[in-house]
Amino acid sequence: MTDLKTLETALIKPKDWEDNHLYPYLLNRPQAFEAEILDIQKSSKITRIKFFLKNINQIMWGVFFVFKKWHEAVFKKGKTLYIRGEIRNNQLIQPKPISRINEITSVYSSVKIKNEIKKHLSFENLKILPQEIAETLIKMHFPTTLKDIEEKKIEYALKWSEIFLYLYKLQNKKKIFPSNPIISEPTPFIDSLPFKLTNDQLKVIKDIQNDLSKPVQARRVIIGDVGSGKTIVMLSTAFMAKKSAIMAPTSILANQIYEEADKYLNGKWTMENGKLFKVVLVTQKSKFTEYDLKNADLLIGTHALLYQDLPKLNAVMVDEQHRFGTNQRAKLEKLTSSGKVLPHFFQFSATPIPRTQALIMSSFVNVSLIKELPFKKDIDTKIIDKSDFKDLITHIQKEISLGNQVVIVYPLVEESQNFNYQSIEEGKDFWLKYFGGVYITHGKDKNKEDILVEFREKGNILITTTVIEVGISLPRLTTIVIVGAERLGLATLHQLRGRVGRYGQKGYCFLYTNNKNNNRLIEILKTLDGFKIAELDLKFRKAGDLLDGKKQSGEKFNYFDETKDLGILEDVKRYIEKNLSD
Structure with a gap:
């Protein structure tokens, strides 16, 4: 059994624990007793047995609502045996005989789970986890003292291990493909703009510049609030990539990006350098030739791009990426690839997400957030x-x-x-x-x-x-x-x-x-902060807020809570990066 499979099994929390220590006092829960049977009284509805409970030095009646033939064989007057039961109204309710004492036993929903855990769970099979977390999980299943089943400690270990398992699997889904490294400097374009970019825009452009310079394909999602200036980041990417495409979900959006591209990519910088940045609009209604497609520095279009003979590109950008299916994004990538060399791939979204979700997503793709707005919204x-x-x-x-x-x-x-x-x-x-x-x-x-x-x-x-x-x-x-x-x-x-x-x-x-x-x-x-609103939205959805009569819950985890466990997530990310990253 692999470490990950064992970890999945280790995350099955016992339904309960049976503590069969012979305590010399009463607990507020079911407990074990050494019991001598003093008397048995039967009626049509119940059976009553008088016990002398030796470990607490008390005489008490046990009440059986169901008394079967095997009970008669076990419970005989004068006999001493070990029993387990819960005391209510100063009587033992339906006590059961037990064969083992002075131990704590985990109770599971099925014998199969119990056997799986017994067979496979060991420190060796959980060595992928930090020692303290692994120890807590092992003790949860094989406790020796009450400290081993401390609820808070177990809850933390389960949350930690669950999000670890999820992130680790995601990380292993990251695929590496070759891509053309592009060494380019965005400063001439940025300096030519008639306005200043925000620090967040500049930081994301730097991330993209770094992505483009590598010989492996970049896969980055750029998330920015409404009006945060994602279009200028796209145009800066186009400038650095030298040959690229932007796919938008509607012709209106494609037209808007085209107008901005034509205005800024062919603005001050073009005039100073005498080089026209050829931008071509590809929609069902726009006019373009095969020559335009082949010689464009930047193609901007809708789904119409997927039905053209596209040139090989250095970068592909998808705007409002959630509006396109995986197949459409993959097709655009394939159409613009050169054999096994793929274009760098950047996805843009105007739907802010909670920080926990951004951190989780970053295990699969790189994520950049644009939180600053160019001006304060009123x-x-x-x-x-x-x-x-x-x-x-x-x-x-x-x-x-x-x-x-x-x-x-x-x-x-x-x-x-x-x-x-x-x-x-x-x-x-x-x-x-x-x-x-x-x-x-x-x-x-x-x-x-x-x-x-x-x-x-x-x-x-x-x-x-x-x-x-x-x-x-x-x-x-x-x-x-x-x-x-x-x-x-x-x-x-x-x-x-x-x-x-x-x-x-x-x-x-x-x-x-x-x-x-x-x-x-x-x-x-x-x-007015979209990222704070995304946190709120997540909080309300987790609470099962009713919209259209249905529970809109994004529940993915059994223990980890996206609204409360950001600290655990950050700790797990640090652990993976330090100990398990290539």
């Missing part, structure tokens, strides 16, 4: 209900009069019998009647991208669903109203709120609910 978040509707309308009218835009997010497109909020179909008539420049779209709308573009240029109010969570940049958007807000996770609410005030202007987020006292909604009022 967004007022308010919980409202139908009594605030009149004030909300006044606010919306004022914002539109200032040339700003408003988004109303409905939970459903069509009416539902089991729903106590309006859908788009039910609510749209009001907005169309009292306001001009109202646009309507949702996830299943085939024309949603065209509608969003037209709204950006001409609209006042957008009626939509959470499709707006990730997507088009709306420079004039200052207000978002989220209907039935308590039905969404905090991370989704934060993403929606992050759509407003993207360019430093004052923003407003209204959480419309029938329950103003919802604890989660009250929590989101306190912070």
Whole structure:
């Protein structure tokens, strides 16, 4: 049996422990006794046996609700034997005979588990663990004193060992492939920008520069909050990689990145060096030739990239990586590889994650976090209900009069019998009647991208669903109203709120609910930090917060708690890096 298999077995905590020491006093739990049988009384319902319990020097009646034939053979008047039972109301309830005393025995849910542990568990088979943790697990299964089954110590060892096992397996899944080492300096590009990058952006660019310089393929996930400046990190990567591609989930996002790339990669630095950085947009509607594809320094596109004859690239970037399947990401990688030499691979996400999850993920891929924002966001978040509707309308009218835009997010497109909020179909008539420049779209709308573009240029109010969570940049958007807000996770609410005030202007987020006292909604009022909100979201999900009538729990572990055990995780990571890394 391998060390890891043994460790998995060692993590099966005993159901209970039977302490069969002959204590000379009573415990507040089942215990063992040396008992002489003084008398036996039988009735139709119960059997009573009078015992003299020698180790505590007391006479006590034992009560049997079930008294079988084998009991009659064992329990005979005048006989002395060892028994185990629990005392309630000064009588022993259903005591059972025991053959071994003065030891502590672990109790398991099956004989098979008991035999597995007895057969395989040893210090030798747990030598992959720190000695103290291994000792605690061994003693948990084979205790000799009550100190060996101290709950706190066992709980810590189980948490430690469980997350260790998980990280160790993840680490062994890391695959190493050859890639072209690119020695490049991002400073000329960074210096040419008309704004200063944040320290977090600079740190991530340095991480990527270091990745690109190695002859093994980089696999890095870059996670940044809404508005943290991930696009500039992508463009810095493109500049360093010399030949690369960015795949975005929608043509709107691809267009936005293309506009930024064309503006900054062909800005001051290009003029000074007289070298055009060739950027090509690849979507279903964009125009490009085979020559463009082959000679591009940077390809920016949607899924359309997967259906082209792509050149060999030094780096591939995927934006909003969770919106693509594993097969799509793998296909892009394959299309741009040169034989066994793969491009460096960078994935970007705007969904902040808790630190525990980032640390866990980093055992499989490298992770960089962009927490700083280029400017401080100024967004007022308010919980409202139908009594605030009149004030909300006044606010919306004022914002539109200032040339700003408003988004109303409905939970459903069509009416539902089991729903106590309006859908788009039910609510749209009001907005169309009292306001001009109202646009309507949702996830299943085939024309949603065209509608969003037209709204950006001409609209006042957008009626939509959470499709707006990730997507088009709306420079004039200052207000978002989220209907039935308590039905969404905090991370989704934060993403929606992050759509407003993207360019430093004052923003407003209204959480419309029938329950103003919802604890989660009250929590989101306190912070604009996406990473703190991710921690909160995890905390509420672990608590089994009910959304859509289902328990949304990301429970992965039996003992390790992602919301409370960050210290244990950090300790395990240090141990693996020090003792088990190549």
